[in-house]
Amino acid sequence: MGFSDIGLRHIVDVDGQLLGIDADVIDTASLLARADRPADSQLWLVRAGERFAVRPKQLIRLSEDDVLFFETSATNASPATELLAA
Numbered sequence: 001m002g003f004s005d006i007g008l009r010h011i012v013d014v015d016g017q018l019l020g021i022d023a024d025v026i027d028t029a030s031l032l033a034r035a036d037r038p039a040d041s042q043l044w045l046v047r048a049g050e051r052f053a054v055r056p057k058q059l060i061r062l063s064e065d066d067v068l069f070f071e072t073s074a075t076n077a078s079p080a081t082e083l084l085a086a
Contacts, residue, residue, distance in 0.1 A: 010062035013069045021062060028058050032072070041072040 008020030014035035021034070028043050043054040046069040054060065054070070062068065 009064050011067045012062065013067055015070070015072055018067075023062070025059050025061050028054055028056055028060065031060065031070070035070075035072075037072045038074075041074060044071045044073065045069070046071055 008022055010021045010024070012019050012021060012031070014031065014037065017035055019031075019034055026034075029039060032039055032041055032043060044051040045054055045060075046052075051071065060068070
């Protein structure tokens with residue numbers, strides 16, 4: 001049974017958590033809520049090893065052919081702090 005058989009057309013990964021989403025487009029706040037992440041978290045799209053910041057309230061178009069990978073970080077953390085934590 002595929003994901004489309006149960007009504008899930010899109011798969012996204014947020015901090016290692018796989019989520020099935022039926023909508024073609026989702027906003028940042030809804031994606032954070034579904035992933036049970038704080039609403040003020042910075043969301044990053046990870047593609048080919050690079051991180052791209054996703055703006056608050058930005059609409060994200062989902063793909064039926066690809067899994068989109070996202071990471072979150074606290075909005076008050078500086079890039080230097082994140083590097084030290086890694």
